[in-house]
Amino acid sequence: MTEPAAPQGAPSAPPAPQAPAARLPEKWLVGSSPHARSGETVSQIMWTVALALLPTCAAGVVVFGWYAGLIIVLAASSAVVAEGIVQKALGRKVSVSDGSAAVTGVLLACCLPPNVKWYVPVVGSFVAIFIGKQLFGGLGRNYFNPALIGRAFLQFAFPTQLMMPQWPIVTRGSVFESLTGDIFKVASGTPGGADAVSLATPLAVIDPGTRALPADASPLAALGKGMGLDHGADVLRDLFLGNVPGCIGEVSKLAIILGGLILLFNRYINWRLPVAYVGAALVAVLVLPVKDFAGHWTGIYAADVYWPYIGQTLLVHLLSGGLLLGAVFMITDMVTRPTTVKGQVIYGIAAGVIVAMIRLYGGYPEGVCYSILLVNAARLVVEKYSMPRVFGTKRA
Amino acid sequence: MSFRLPTFPGGVHPPDCKAPSAGCPVAAAPMPEKLAVTLAQGLGAPSRPVVAVGDRVLRGQLIAEPGGFVSAAIHAPTSGKVEAIGDCPHPAGVKAHAIYITPDGADEWAPGANVPAPAEAVAALKPKEIVEKVKAAGLVGMGGAAFPTHVKLSPPNDKPIDTVILNGCECEPYLTSDYRMMLEHAPEIVTGLRLLVRAVGAVRGVIAVEANKPDAYERLLREVRGIEGLSCRMVAVKYPQGAEKQLIKAILGREVPSGGLPMDAGALVQNVGTAAAVSDAVCFNRPLTERVVTISGDGIERPANLLCRIGVSYRTLLAAQGVKTEARRLISGGPMMGLAQWTADVPVTKGTSGILVLTTPPPPDWTACINCGKCVEGCPARLMPNRLSKLGEFRRFEDMAGRNVLDCIECGVCTWQCPAKRPIVQWIRQGKNELRLAKLKAEAAKKKAEAPEGVLPK
Numbered sequence: 001m002t003e004p005a006a007p008q009g010a011p012s013a014p015p016a017p018q019a020p021a022a023r024l025p026e027k028w029l030v031g032s033s034p035h036a037r038s039g040e041t042v043s044q045i046m047w048t049v050a051l052a053l054l055p056t057c058a059a060g061v062v063v064f065g066w067y068a069g070l071i072i073v074l075a076a077s078s079a080v081v082a083e084g085i086v087q088k089a090l091g092r093k094v095s096v097s098d099g100s101a102a103v104t105g106v107l108l109a110c111c112l113p114p115n116v117k118w119y120v121p122v123v124g125s126f127v128a129i130f131i132g133k134q135l136f137g138g139l140g141r142n143y144f145n146p147a148l149i150g151r152a153f154l155q156f157a158f159p160t161q162l163m164m165p166q167w168p169i170v171t172r173g174s175v176f177e178s179l180t181g182d183i184f185k186v187a188s189g190t191p192g193g194a195d196a197v198s199l200a201t202p203l204a205v206i207d208p209g210t211r212a213l214p215a216d217a218s219p220l221a222a223l224g225k226g227m228g229l230d231h232g233a234d235v236l237r238d239l240f241l242g243n244v245p246g247c248i249g250e251v252s253k254l255a256i257i258l259g260g261l262i263l264l265f266n267r268y269i270n271w272r273l274p275v276a277y278v279g280a281a282l283v284a285v286l287v288l289p290v291k292d293f294a295g296h297w298t299g300i301y302a303a304d305v306y307w308p309y310i311g312q313t314l315l316v317h318l319l320s321g322g323l324l325l326g327a328v329f330m331i332t333d334m335v336t337r338p339t340t341v342k343g344q345v346i347y348g349i350a351a352g353v354i355v356a357m358i359r360l361y362g363g364y365p366e367g368v369c370y371s372i373l374l375v376n377a378a379r380l381v382v383e384k385y386s387m388p389r390v391f392g393t394k395r396a
Numbered sequence: 397m398s399f400r401l402p403t404f405p406g407g408v409h410p411p412d413c414k415a416p417s418a419g420c421p422v423a424a425a426p427m428p429e430k431l432a433v434t435l436a437q438g439l440g441a442p443s444r445p446v447v448a449v450g451d452r453v454l455r456g457q458l459i460a461e462p463g464g465f466v467s468a469a470i471h472a473p474t475s476g477k478v479e480a481i482g483d484c485p486h487p488a489g490v491k492a493h494a495i496y497i498t499p500d501g502a503d504e505w506a507p508g509a510n511v512p513a514p515a516e517a518v519a520a521l522k523p524k525e526i527v528e529k530v531k532a533a534g535l536v537g538m539g540g541a542a543f544p545t546h547v548k549l550s551p552p553n554d555k556p557i558d559t560v561i562l563n564g565c566e567c568e569p570y571l572t573s574d575y576r577m578m579l580e581h582a583p584e585i586v587t588g589l590r591l592l593v594r595a596v597g598a599v600r601g602v603i604a605v606e607a608n609k610p611d612a613y614e615r616l617l618r619e620v621r622g623i624e625g626l627s628c629r630m631v632a633v634k635y636p637q638g639a640e641k642q643l644i645k646a647i648l649g650r651e652v653p654s655g656g657l658p659m660d661a662g663a664l665v666q667n668v669g670t671a672a673a674v675s676d677a678v679c680f681n682r683p684l685t686e687r688v689v690t691i692s693g694d695g696i697e698r699p700a701n702l703l704c705r706i707g708v709s710y711r712t713l714l715a716a717q718g719v720k721t722e723a724r725r726l727i728s729g730g731p732m733m734g735l736a737q738w739t740a741d742v743p744v745t746k747g748t749s750g751i752l753v754l755t756t757p758p759p760p761d762w763t764a765c766i767n768c769g770k771c772v773e774g775c776p777a778r779l780m781p782n783r784l785s786k787l788g789e790f791r792r793f794e795d796m797a798g799r800n801v802l803d804c805i806e807c808g809v810c811t812w813q814c815p816a817k818r819p820i821v822q823w824i825r826q827g828k829n830e831l832r833l834a835k836l837k838a839e840a841a842k843k844k845a846e847a848p849e850g851v852l853p854k
Contacts, residue, residue, distance in 0.1 A: 024714060029724045029758060030736040032822045034808035035567065036410060037759055044768055095763070140816070142763035149807045268768070339769030339782055388778040390800045391641065392654040 040328055042139070045334070046099030046226050048266055050353035052259035053106050059252030064114035065066040068248045076120035081106030082129040092138060100139045106331060107147035110249020111145030111322055111369065112154070116161045123157065124150035136299065142378045145336050148369050155369075172395035239319035249329075250322040258329035273337065273344040280352025281323060282314050323355065336376045350382075351375040400606055403632035404642040406776040408809050410490040410635055410732065412608060417692040418503065418659030422476035422576050424535040424703050425689070426498055426716050431473055431707030432484045432743040433459065436492035438536035439543045440466030445495055451478045452500075456509030456683045459495055462531075468746070469534035472497060473705035475504040487710075487728040487735055490840060494743065497644075511681050518591075522812040524593040526678060533677030534746070535685050539563060539574075541666035545552040545674070548664060549595050555659040557596040562589050562646055564605040564612065564668040565631060565638030568710035571750040573688040576701045578605065578612035581672045586619045586738050588671030589626060596664055600625045603668070608633045616624050622669035630831040634731055640665045642776050654803050666777055669749075682747055682761050691715070695753035695814070704744045710751055711740040719753055732808045745751025762818040765789075771810035771820060777803045779812035781820045788823025793830035801827050 061069040083101035087094045096102075105125045112121060128150030136142040141208075155162050240253045263269045289297045317323065331337060331351055338347050351371045359366025375382075407854040435442040453459055453472035460470040476499040484494030508733035521529070531546035549624055551557055562585065566574040578585060585603070593601040603620065605613040607630050620626040631637055631646050641652045643665055650661040660663050666674075669687065676682040692699040697718025704713065710726065729749055730744070744751075771781035779800055787795050801824055810820040 023721070023741050024711070025723050028726045028736070028740075029756075030738050030740055031758070032825060033727075033734055033736070033806075034732045034812045034821070035725055035727055035734065035736060035752075036731040037755060037756075037817060038408075038410070038813050038814060038815075040813070041760075041817070042763060042815045045768065045815055046764070138764060142765040186636070289669060334766050334768045337767070339767055339772040339780070341773075371406055383780075387780055388772075390654060390779060390803050391645075391777040392651045392656065392803060393800070 009307075042100075043098040045266075045268060046103050048268065049103050049263065050106060052262040053103070053110065053249070055105060055255035055258045056110060056249045056252065056325070056329075059255035060110070060114065060248035060278040065249060068114040070110065070118070071112060071114065071121050071248060072106055073124050074118060075109035075112070076102045076105035078122040079108070079125035079129050082126045083134070086130050087138070088132040089132060092134075093286045095139070098139065101129055101133075104146045104150075107145075107249075108150045110246050110325060110329070111147070111151050113162065113246075114248050119162055120158055121156060127153045140335055142335060144373055145330055145333050148330060148373050148376075151369050152373060171186050195383070196267065232321065238314060238320070239315075240258055242264050246320075247322060247325075250325040253319055255323050256324045256328050263328070263332070269328070269332040270333070270341055270344060272341060273332055273348045276345045276348030277327045277331050277352045277355075278318065278323060282317060282352075283359065284353045284356030286310065288356055289359055317356075317359070321359075322364045322368040325394045326355075326372055330368070331372050331375070336379055338379050338386060339384035340383055340386045340388060341388065342388070343382045346386060347375050347379065347382050350378070398644055401630055401632040402646040403634055403663055404645040404777065406774050406809070407634040407636065407642070407812055408774045409633070409811060410569050412571050412633070413692075413694075413844050414575070414608075416696075417570070417572045417690050417701055418575060420572075420576075420700045421702045422580060422688050422703050425705070425708060425710055427474065427501075427705065427836070428712040429498065429502075430479065431476070431497045431499060431705060432494040432709060433470060433497060433707040434484055434486055434492050434494040434745055435460055435463075436486055436704070437470055437534070437542065437746045438466075438468045439541060440464060443467055444491060445493075447495065449480055450477050452476070453478060453497060454504050454509075456685060457506040458683075459497075460723055462544075465546055466547050469494075469532060469683070470495075470706075470759075471509075471534055471685055472506075473685040473707050474499045475502050476500045478681060483650075485519055485611065485739050485742045487748065488744060489735065489738060494707070509681055509683060509686055513679055513681060521594075521678070522650065522653050523595045523597060526591055529673055529678045530595070533549050533673070533682070535670060535673050535677060536684075537667055537747045538669035538673060538687060538746060538749065539734070540747055540749050542551065542745065542747050545670055548666070548758040549592070551596065551659040551664075554725060556662060557659055557664045558600045558662045559648060559664070560592045560596065560601045561643060561663055561665045561805035562601065562603040562668050562671050563638050563640075563643055563665055564603055564609070564616070565643060566609070567606060567635045567638040568632075568732050568734070569635075569637045570692045570752055571690050571730050572692070573701055575606070575609050575612055575691045577669050577672055577688055578609070579615055581617045583617045584672040584675040585616065586623070586626065586671075587669050587679060587738075588674035589620075590623070591674050592664065592666060592671060593625065600627070600830050602626075603696050604631050605629070606631055606633045606637055608710060630764075634807070635809065636776055639776065639805055639807055641805065653802070654780070687744070687746060687748065689744055689748050690750035690752075691717045692729070692750065693752035693754045695720045695725075695755045704748075706746055707743045709741055709743050710737065713744070713751060714753065715741055720755070722755040724754045725754040725756055727754060731756075732812065733806065743852075759819075762814075763816045765818060766818055768815055770813040770815070774813055775810040775845055776807060777805055779804060784824055784827070785810070785814075785818050785820040788819075788820070788827055789793050793827040794834065796824070797831055801831070804828070 079101045080096045083095045108124050108128055109121055128146040132144055132146030132149030155374050234393035240264045264271060266372050338344055354374055355367040443460035444463050445460045447453055447459045455472055455473045457472045458469055459472050462469055476497045479496040480497045481495050484491055486492040525545050527549045535545035536542040545619040564574055564578050577794040603616050613630050620628050635641055640658055642661045644650055644652055644658055644661055650663045652658055665706050673684050686703055688701055689704045690701050691713055700717055726737040727733060728737055765782055776780055784796055784799055806821055808821045814820060
């Protein structure tokens with residue numbers, strides 16, 4: 001039994017180039033294949049999401065002023081601090097640099113009104129990180145979107161600050177004023193707020209006798225009036241650009257879509273999920289019956305008068321409230337959505353229908369937060385029943 | 397590109413890293429002072445030596461016969477003296493013996509070997525005779541798996557094969573040995589394909605080439621033009637396009653049934669290098685004694701494609717091509733599915749498609765799955781690697797069976813992509829192994845229970 005010649009060194013046969021014996025490493029690194037990995041990391045994903053949120057945050061600051069920026073910074077930094085403290089306390093590896101806590105904080109700030117007291121985002125971030133994330137086991141093991149857990153908690157902890165009976169008024173030209181001026185210029189008693197007004201649907205104001213709409217029943221006109229905006233035709237433009245009251249991150253649809261494009265470009269979200277979510281919400285708004293002002297249930301099928309306003313109704317529902325913010329940044333949260341594409345579509349549709357039902361029937365004007373938390377709970381079930389057919393097997 | 401090239405669902409696009417060696421024509425590798433021809437050349441039973449220590453052997457002379465049905469013959473890679481028969485490190489990490497041959501420098505062929513067969517004689521061969529010649533030449537799949545070729549060519553009668561697919565995808569990064577074969581030996585490949593089609597009674601032969609090798613595609617296309625039943629198809633550049641089942645799906649649109657073999661889908665897949673070897677074996681009576689090996693990787697000074705004798709040690713080849721000081725890993729095969737080596741003293745075998753020296757550092761510690769879904773999207777077997785990885789993380793291997801873990805082809809797409817750097821395919825391999833062991837244990841227990849009282853089972 002001979003051992004293979006250990007130093008075989010320089011080859012001897014004629015075709016060999018005279019090469020010196022290679023200096024090989026004393027030990028080779030061994031492991032099971034693959035021996036190469038893609039360069040993508042979790043923190044890269046998280047910081048890219050943070051980057052995608054930047055336009056939205058910037059729009060919030062532009063519309064509402066520096067105090068909104070302070071809320072965002074407070075929420076993000078207290079989320080990071082909370083993550084560090086909780087991880088230390090639970091004896092886990094501190095991983096605040098992966099960016100996930102910062103993203104949670106920014107997302108939480110995005111769904112807060114711009115005039116909450118400074119401690120609201122701090123408390124919310126702590127709850128989001130501690131209860132929403134670390135108690136489940138940390139990043140990747142949470143079942144619910146931590147930012148929305150924080151938001152839902154704040155809803156009950158500080159109802160007066162979050163139910164938004166008061167809204168900062170945004171008037172034409174106030175964008176630049178707000179940068180320097182008094183951002184607490186609050187109009188008390190403004191009816192509802194953007195979300196509440198977004199419920200305006202012609203169906204609810206149809207006169208059952210004449211089957212006609214009152215003069216100001218166009219959803220846009222109603223919305224403009226409700227928001228204290230006095231420039232009817234520009235309501236859509238302002239809704240799109242963000243020159244409207246609302247939560248910090250939800251006002252500028254342009255900024256949200258820009259962020260969404262960043263996520264799409266990096267393939268961190270699949271377009272089908274937000275589209276299914278928004279699409280299902282809009283279809284449900286159209287199809288679900290609502291009560292008219294006389295208390296009669298009526299539906300799209302009964303209201304010929306409704307047709308001319310379908311476009312407006314849909315735009316109002318699409319552009320007001322947090323639907324787009326939720327569709328781009330919340331429901332697409334990797335950790336809490338199903339991984340299969342089919343599952344994501346089902347999941348998005350379910351959440352969309354829930355949004356519409358909360359908006360139309362609920363006691364709370366906005367349904368985005370709760371719709372997503374509800375489907376979060378169903379994530380694993382949806383994934384289980386939407387698994388792809390394994391290669392080479394028959395469809396069950 | 398305005399049209400979609402045929403491919404399979406899933407897959408990834410790792411950087412192909414083929415440039416360093418793609419332009420290097422195949423050159424002869426140095427002849428070492430000693431060749432170690434391992435007896436475990438392919439999958440299956442090790443071969444049985446038929447020579448004794450001290451014998452003089454000639455190139456192409458049978459030195460080991462198949463050790464079973466799934467096993468291949470082995471021939472002396474050059475003329476020389478049998479120095480020893482004994483232990484030898486094996487690139488697959490298995491315990492194996494090798495026949496050590498000291499070359500005498502004459503490189504003299506055995507009588508009857510390397511003699512062209514008359515064209516009429518080749519044309520007159522019956523399918524069985526072609527298979528016999530392939531078996532006698534000791535052919536195994538040269539794409540890496542090294543499955544004995546004659547076994548693949550002998551399907552049972554109830555599994556007719558209508559299509560022979562030649563695999564010229566070479567989807568593993570770095571490797572260029574098949575590419576060079578296609579450029580430099582296109583006629584032999586096509587001759588081999590015709591022989592394979594005849595051997596299994598197929599109606600068509602298709603050569604599949606990934607779109608990143610357009611010159612190889614053109615070259616083969618020229619060669620198959622006008623030959624009835626043969627065609628050349630360009631397929632999408634994607635890893636693992638060259639995996640047998642995925643290639644069949646791309647070319648024929650058929651899925652090999654779970655747990656089945658390509659013949660269950662009426663297909664036979666062979667590597668282009670194997671086809672050239674078939675041509676050599678049948679038309680030139682040349683047993684498999686050498687193969688093209690890509691020496692590359694970011695830790696190699698001078699990447700090359702070398703025509704190596706079976707049995708030359710990696711150390712000899714690395715010495716010839718130079719290894720950088722930052723070298724960390726030595727891989728037999730490609731970076732995605734190749735085998736890491738702990739020593740450079742392993743020999744080239746019939747299945748060695750490439751030898752890579754990489755400077756890749758160890759992967760960082762893995763973290764919790766963030767459910768990004770990239771593994772689910774990329775899995776060519778359409779499994780749920782995310783769920784399998786969580787089962788692996790908590791060592792619930794028995795639960796993997798219910799998740800079709802046995803359908804995993806271990807291509808490593810999930811692990812390559814994972815942003816949390818989780819060792820997904822490694823857990824899956826472990827799970828498969830645990831399941832296999834559990835099955836063996838259960839069978840043994842059953843046997844024991846069924847044994848009559850008082851009789852000890854063997």
